[in-house]
Amino acid sequence: MNLxxxxxxxPGLLWGILITFFCGSxxxxxxxxxxxxxxxxxxxxxxxxxxxxxxxAPGGILFVGSSxxxxxxxxxxxxPDKPVLNRGFGGSRIGDAVYYFDRIxxxxxxxxxxxxxxxxxxxxxxxxxxxxxxxxxxxxxxRDELPKTELVYLSIKPSPARWSMYPESEKANKKIKRYAWWxxxxxxxxxxxxxxxxxxxxxxxxxxxxxxxxxxAGYKLWVEIVxxxxxx
Numbered sequence: 463m464n465l466x467x468x469x470x471x472x473p474g475l476l477w478g479i480l481i482t483f484f485c486g487s488x489x490x491x492x493x494x495x496x497x498x499x500x501x502x503x504x505x506x507x508x509x510x511x512x513x514x515x516x517x518x519a520p521g522g523i524l525f526v527g528s529s530x531x532x533x534x535x536x537x538x539x540x541x542p543d544k545p546v547l548n549r550g551f552g553g554s555r556i557g558d559a560v561y562y563f564d565r566i567x568x569x570x571x572x573x574x575x576x577x578x579x580x581x582x583x584x585x586x587x588x589x590x591x592x593x594x595x596x597x598x599x600x601x602x603x604x605r606d607e608l609p610k611t612e613l614v615y616l617s618i619k620p621s622p623a624r625w626s627m628y629p630e631s632e633k634a635n636k637k638i639k640r641y642a643w644w645x646x647x648x649x650x651x652x653x654x655x656x657x658x659x660x661x662x663x664x665x666x667x668x669x670x671x672x673x674x675x676x677x678x679a680g681y682k683l684w685v686e687i688v689x690x691x692x693x694x
Contacts, residue, residue, distance in 0.1 A: 497557045497558065497586075499557065499558040499562065502554060506551065506566060509566055510565065521573050522545035522573070523545060523546050523572060523576065524549060524572035525537055525546065525578075527577050528550060528551075528552070529554075529675060530619065532550030533675055533676065541689070544693075551566070553582050554582065556600055557583075571611075573612065573693055574612045575604060575608075575612070576614045577615050578653075580596075580597065590633035591637075594641075597637075601613060612647045612693065613648045614651055617650065618635055619653055620657055621669065622666070622673035622674075638650055651687060
């Protein structure tokens with residue numbers, strides 16, 4: 463019997479397998495929108511201008527991260543007896559906080575950092591593993607540069623407009639929660655579960671029209687969740 467190599471007998475099949483393999487392997491990467499921290503430079507400069515007029519005292523409680531933090535304009539009033547500082551910016555990703563670490567985090571020498579980011583990482587095409595790696599890089603930066611500072615991570619929230627992405631966000635949340643369990647001075651706060659209704663979907667009253675950002679009711683809920691974790 464004359465047995466020819468499979469590539470000669472089924473050339474179309476072989477090429478189909480190879481194309482499927484390589485496309486399947488790289489498509490998540492190709493689908494990603496690359497990080498570009500420099501687009502937030504103007505917002506960072508605005509923080510620096512504010513600091514030049516009145517530099518916050520060291521040892522405060524720093525809230526930093528993406529637009530869910532930026533939009534928390536009442537955070538100072540919500541915790542009036544605490545030295546709270548808000549440095550949320552743009553639709554930032556975890557890597558952006560690493561990039562601007564010295565300019566919006568380290569220089570304040572905070573005793574505690576409340577960090578919300580990862581939402582936009584998932585939306586940009588990163589999977590849970592990639593997002594988790596970004597978080598680990600940020601946590602390492604805090605540990606190396608601010609060894610006395612406690613890092614409190616606020617879980618990636620569910621959003622109506624990004625509901626299809628939430629399973630991947632939940633995978634990232636679980637990885638970060640496990641990391642926090644095993645690392646000193648790292649805590650994980652679940653803001654996600656309380657934002658879901660009895661039907662298991664995001665509660666509409668917590669979100670503005672874009673289905674991503676929060677209403678005052680959403681922030682009121684976050685106040686209740688976060689308050690027990692604030693440094694004494």
